[in-house]
Amino acid sequence: MAKDIILLGPPGAGKGTQAHRLEAEHAMVQLSTGDMLRAAVKSGSDLGKQVQAVMDAGELVSDQLVSDLIDDRLDQLGPDTGAIFDGYPRTEAQAHALDDLLDRRNRKLDHVIELEVDEEALVDRITGRYTCARCGAGYHDRYKQPETAGVCDECGSEEFKRRPDDNEETVRKRMADYRAKTAPILPLYDARGIVTRIDGMGSMDAVQAQIEEVLKA
């Protein structure tokens, strides 16, 4: 049976980046509720219309809604593929729902990996980030600008986009939610002895190396 893990950490901690790296190296699939919800908004579906304003304000959507999304995705996952939960669970109710969803499939959580980060540095990281609208390559106002201003290094596109919720006010709201609602679920997993805290402020390679160590355990 493949390993199921949760990547935990405030917005901008690098969970998505690390999840993609894990997908490339292991038989694991990223299950990001944020990505699923953004896809719903983009498609203009009823679900998308329902959640757009909540997401733009940096508020949490309902526990039931995200747990239903995860339920569907788990149905598509074979026993030999591990799940990387990214951005879920975010509340105690979601943590209990996840236990239940995994139990029903005879799966269990092997590791909860918390990326520890400096919040002020994160605000700086998130509020400057943007991506190429065509190929998704990531850039940053201060740390990674395209070689030719306004032209994507990867595909030559001149269109870029920013997440509407990547502004300072919303980012601070999302961080406060992380502290108030998400961090309190850690003791649940601590009691099972499956939590590892790692330094999330190093380079992407350094963070990845620490995660790989955890997965070997």
Ligand code: AMP
């Ligand atoms: P993320 O990409 O994980 O930062 O999520 C973006 C936004 O989607 C969040 O600010 C919430 O509005 C919503 N969202 C994503 N995952 C969850 C979740 N597990 N519970 C509630 N809302 C979520």
